[in-house]
Amino acid sequence: MINILYLHAGAEMYGADKVMFDLIRNLDKNKFKPYVVLPKDGVLVDALKGAGVDVAVIPYPIMRRKYFNPKGILQYGGGLLKYGKQLSKFAKEKHIDVIHTNTSAVLEGCRVSRACHIPQLWEIHEIIVSPKVMYKVTSKLIAKYATLTVTVSNAVRDHLYRSGYFKPNSIKVIYNGVDANRFNPNNDSSYLRKEWNIPEGAPVVGMIGRVNRWKGQGDLLKAANSLLEKHKNLYVAFVGSAFEGEEWREKELKDEIARSPYKDRIIDSGYRKDAEGVHSLFDIFVLPSTNPDPLPTVVLEAMASGKPVVGYKHGGICEMVKDGYNGLLAEVNNPNDLAAKIDEVLSDDELRKEMGDRSRLRLLEKFSYDSYVKNYSETYEGLVRNHG
Structure with a gap:
């Protein structure tokens, strides 16, 4: 039995949260015993407990922008020392064999x-573009303290290599997978049409994602205004909430929507737990991230749901969406081109159907859920074997 300690940056159910949860609950429990320690309570804690996973809450600090000042650095450093000691005690009591640190925002695994x-497996989901000093600092720490660095895409791997701190061939890529049974083209979305007052047959374009500075809600809204003017029965949906302490971003988005002349056909739902239904409702899924998104889980969910995907041509989406095959990729940070690409798919029913079918096929071929769990299982075993 291999005992694994998982450290993560939050307790919600967005991309990195979901893939970690799905991995943990699908490990062979005859071979692996997962222990999860999270920095706060939330829906992920409830989900893990519901799946019979041992989970504890220890309020260790997570590297966020709020610490990027002299007072914040002292506060963060103190928390790192205090809770690193608690986590080390926990690891000894549970006879942990492997630490799986999930995201570069968690540094406590280094201490433990x-x-x-x-041995520490450090899984990196992020492509840190700004601030540059944070990219350099985190890259150096990961290279120094990770027994094995795993990235979710080639885009993330190459970004880390460019820091200059990693030896050639020292980073392993393991693509995330999603449950293709849970996310499928036959999921019901009729209840959402009733809830959101969307007429039967009206097309829906939308996104699911954090409301933050780079997920691109503003760009999609700019694109949406021109699309809503042209397509009189179109609806556009935004699903997602902000990080705790950044709720002002949600208000900012609501205010922008309220100023749109088409606000009656724009839905801003906040966070939802029913991603399966939301993806089923969408005719086109949009990923308008203005910074390169590493390997967005929401795109895999959309693909599993049989939907075409439109997004900006950078980051991990380029490994998921074959331009012209199961979606279209627009010029980065160009809402006009984003609107044009969405319009091209929206205006052609046959193309939209073909791209959706290909999305599902590509998901099953390249981002298999079984392969995802198998790859991690073999990696854990190799770490323990090599460490011993």
Whole structure:
């Protein structure tokens, strides 16, 4: 039995949260015993407990922009020392064999790994573009303290290599997978049409994602205004909430929507738990991230749901969407081109259907859920074997 300690940056159910949860609950419990420690309570805690997983809440600090000041650095450093000690004690009590640190925002695994002489698998989901100093600092720490660095895409791997801190061939890529049974083209979305007052047969374009500075809600809204003017029965939906402490971003988005002349056909729902229904409702899924998104889980969910995808041509989406095959990729940070690409798919029913079918096929071929779990299982076993 291999005991694995998972450290993560939050307790919600967005991309990195979901893929970690799906991995943990689908591991062979005859071979692996997962322990999860999260920095706060939330829906992920409830989901893990519901799946019979041992989960604890220890309020260790997560690297966020709020710490990027002299007072914040002192506060963060103090928390890192205090809770690193608690986590090391936890690891010893549970006889942990492997630490799986999930995202570069969690540094506590470094302390635990060194203090307890446990190998650390550091899974990196992010492509940190700004601030540059944070990219350099996190890259250096990952290269120094990770026994094995795993990235979710080639785009993330190459970004880390460009920092200059990693040896050639030292980073392993493991693509995420999603449950193609849970996300499928036959999921019901009729209840959402009733809830959101969308007429039967009216097309829906939308996105699911954090409301933050780079997920691109503003760009989609700019694109949506021209699309809503042309397509009189079109609806556009935004699903997602902001990080705790950044709720002002949600208000900012609501205010922008309220100023749109087509606000009656724009839905801003906030966070929802029913991603399966939302993806089923959408005719086209849009990923308008203004920074390169590493390997967005929501795109895999959309593909599993049989939907064409339109997004900006950078980051991990370029490994998921074959331009012209199961979606279209627009010029980066160009809402006009984004609107044009959405319009091209929206205006052609046959193309939209073909692209949706190909999305599902590509998901099953390249981002298999079974392969995802198998790859991690073999990686855990290799770490323990090599460490021993």
